Amino acid sequence: MVYESSYETGRKPFTPDLQRGKWEKPTDFIFACCGLALKLDIFVISYWFFFDTRLFFILPYFFYMAIYMVPLLVIHSFMGQFSSSGFISAFRLSPFFKGMGYVSVFLSIASLLFYSIFAIVPLVFILHSLRPTMPWSCEGLGNVGNLTTVNAISILANETDFDVLHMTEIHIPSVLFFKQHFGSLGGGFISEKDDFQFSWTIVGFSVMIWGIIACIFRYYSETAKFGKLLRYMIMTALALLMMCLARFLFLPGALDGLTHYVKPHLDSTINGSLVMMVVVLQAFGSGWGSVMSLSSFNNFKTNIMSYSWIIAFGQTLVYILFGMVNFILQHYFRAMNVDSLDLYAETNWVLYLSSASALATLEWANLWTILYYSMLLISSLIVMITQIFTVLTSLFDEFEFLREHKERVTYGLIGFLALCSLLFCTKHGIIFFSAVSLDAIFTYSAMHLLLILAVLWIYGRDRFQRDIEFMLGRPFASWKVFTLRFIAPLFLLNTLLFGLFASFMKHVYESTLVLYISLFLVIIPLLFIPGYGMYITYQNTGGSCNRFRRACRPTDWYPQEMENRQQYEDVVGNSDLTHQLYEVTEEVN
Template identity: 60%
Template sequence: MVYETSYGTGLKPFSPDLNRGKWDKPTDYIFACFGLALKLDVFAASYWFFFELGILGILPYFVYMVIYLVPIMVIHSFMGQFSSSGFISAFRISPFFKGMGYVSGFLTISMLIYYSIFAAIPLMFMVNSLRPTLPWSCEGMKSWFNESSWQTTICNMTEVFNEYDNETSYFGSVAHVPSALYFENHFESKEIGYPDEDYELSWHFVGFFALVWTMIAFIFYKFPDTAQFGKFIRYMVIGTLALLLVCFGRFLFLPGALNGLNRYMTPKLEHLAMGSGSTFIMVLHAFGAGWGSAIALSSFNGFRTNIMSYSWIISFGQVFIYIMFGLVSFMLDHYFKELADASTYVHKDWLLYLSSASVISTMGWANMWTFIYYTMLLMAALIVMSTQIFTLLQSLFDEFEKLRERKRDVTFGLIGGLALCSFFFCTNHGISFFFAIGCDSIFSHSLLHLLLILVVLWIYGRERFQRDIEFMLGQPFASWKIFILRFIAPIFLVISLLIGIVVFLAEHFHFSVVVFVLSILLVWLPILAIPGYGFYYLFQSTGTFCDRFKRACRPTDWYPLEMEHRQQYEVAVGNTEMTHQLFEVTEEVN
């Protein structure tokens, strides 16, 4: 095959960013990918799935890991590491589909707009944990709770049930958690997410959102280059997991915690059936909120980095994180089950983020443990947000040469714009229905994975992909792995695609029109950029439609960044004539 260059087609050649840097340590790539698993809205959006999974429920994850998680992770890592560019420019492998990179950028922005709520809530509890009496404890809630409403809580449920039971459900009598009511108390209407309620902005949360985005800006001010940022993420991930293990050890002594662990470890076949569906969601989240994160993160690896072994380590590390948060959720959930009788249902809103505060308030040194627990959640959110912004920015700098000259202005301009847009989620509607946009990623991620397999293994070709990855790694790449990627993985991705459509229809049936429109604008409409950019690229070329289409699908400027590897690659490909053209391109760009 003749490798096209933009120089030969008359278009502007790709200009690599020679100052983009590399990881300080090769393992920083692993820790950065571990951080992708800390996107914990996966628990909020799939409450009933994850709080009913047992040990058998997590087993399908390992099956999916072998079938398509690790192999597709290898494709993501290959594209970034081979091209040394982010999730937009990496699609030089087939320029017609470069719109996938732009869609990935839109999805990342969509996630960042709402995800600050997962940092603002922990920050709210951290700040208020400094009070002598926790306001969401049974003693502290007296200062703000309206007892005349006879609203049942876990603090007064015996008294209210005996006197006047005014709230029942399918489960029986309903008791609310004080920390969740304290959260709702930040809105005057005390109602979160009901479509018939007027929009109400909480200035308390505007302040917390502003603090969160200030932290994000400080991170990029203090750690501007790749090596510094990688070191920051490494220590943040290690610190977050250390605090998670500390909290896990302390929660073991909660009433009902051991019953929760026992239930988790008790094999049940229905858990296996349930896990086969819910772990689809966990696997999709392994690649980052905006889908292309792994491509951008791997672009900072050394050219010979063994992405095969790293992909397995990342996959096992991510499932460990999911299991640990799942175990913490089980222990918290069974604390409430131990507290209430069989006829009482405790309404546990956002268990990991809201209801957990009331559980911690019953422990000794409650203020300290509240601060530790929510520091862990805040760190997890900051890792997710800063990593996504980092990959988005670098992908933009790789694709648009002019932006490199104003990196600082672009960085803080993007952060400021995201902060302003995120204030919508300080309203009583936005703060509750944020996960509707997150659920839509099931469809978008599945579609992008299917297109990625089409681009790399069918259009670029099995033999070329196998040749390139063997050249990059210096070791053979088994053909059976390619067979799984070409024929087996698409079956599961099609199933996941259908699940995403069903979830979209089911979730938005209950939401307001505004949330539905936002979902269309931020998630679904950007997908049209894939065919849109493809046809735009076609009309930039000359010749018949068939010639232009074939040219658009062939790799353009597809070669390693470093000159030594580029020369070796051209020799391996056997295209020595094109080597001279590549030299000319490099000299002109420099």
């Protein structure tokens, strides 16, 4: 494979952004990537996986972490750090697959649209907690005997003889409080009509969230400042999480729940072996390619091998801590069922909605509610601003003309996201966003398989190993490359099939409109990747095979700093690099 410059392909050469900056501290990269684990919708959609978050449930996670999570983190980090560019321009490594970069922008924006609800909900509860009497507390409900309102419902217990078992559904007051914003309490969030009726209260909170994000980028758009902000936000969120976890231990039945959480259980480990293949993908954030863009702000010699392991274990700690909170709260509400088998507690979104009722039973309930939901709000903002930052970085790196209008582009993107996210301020959007989350499992698995194909097969095992050894200044074992080429794809194929099955089962029970939206967010992006590759191939000259080979060759693929670039050319050798002058001379002869 011969290295080419953009001049030879007729395309504009890559121009690095000299104003993009670096992290203030090397650990800012670790904090930014660990912050991606605060994508807490995994604890919402985990219901569909029968995910109880027990400690031994997470044991298979460590196996998958070693087999393909950390190796994939290394590939993402390698591409971003070596090229010093975001997840579009980094595919100069193999232009045929550059469509993956554009698809990443699309997927990141799509995920930001529905993820805004995870910031809206905490803000709703924070502002209502400032009132002397919280609406979901005993006093707020008019002292209706206890913390629950009860209504009788009937369900079929045996479909063969149609015996009817009468059960009592226990409605959690904080869940009812949130549903009231949509004017319908029965049948979940969705009614037969007015599915797209806006909750103007939620719309107002949405405007506040996007206003906060706009202010953040107004004062912290520079890389060093942004990294410092992320560092303090993540430390604050984890400190608040530890405080709330310690307080939750004094809830009735909490210690029993914690004991049950850490108790070894074979079924948990077996179930975790399937589910954790999906959870591993959460390490890369709510979009795709975030790690690639974040690593582009590292110094060229940053040891991404050790950093990837630190990030992996840091994210595992985040999952365990939130899993403990989730399990304690679930066990607290299950305690209502102990005395009677006829009781069923409706615990929707236990981390976000039901938890407010548990907090209302505590002394200084208003304070603890504000602290807890502030932690959730900060966590959601971390995910959102990191995703926006990586998207903007990738756009500015790829399109030179946008760099002159950074402020306009930034506010324009935030305004666009704020407008489009209004869909999720409706009844329909609130309940069906989980279908989009499940579809992402299939999409991201396919993207990672294509990434392995592009880097380790098209670009080549030898060149990848040579480049990463040059960048790190240390050997990169061949068995690691073998794991990436042959073993990791097998597990990613399983994850892809699991995601396809989960999406199919979810859409069976959803509306046709949601199916069309999912097809638009899944099928079209995946078709765009080979479509863009064919477009790049058509731009080249020669026969079909020669066009394809030239489309796959690296273009302007070298370190951006001149000193590192000269050293890289010495390592690669002039025979493996083509320059414009050399090509012109060759053609004349």
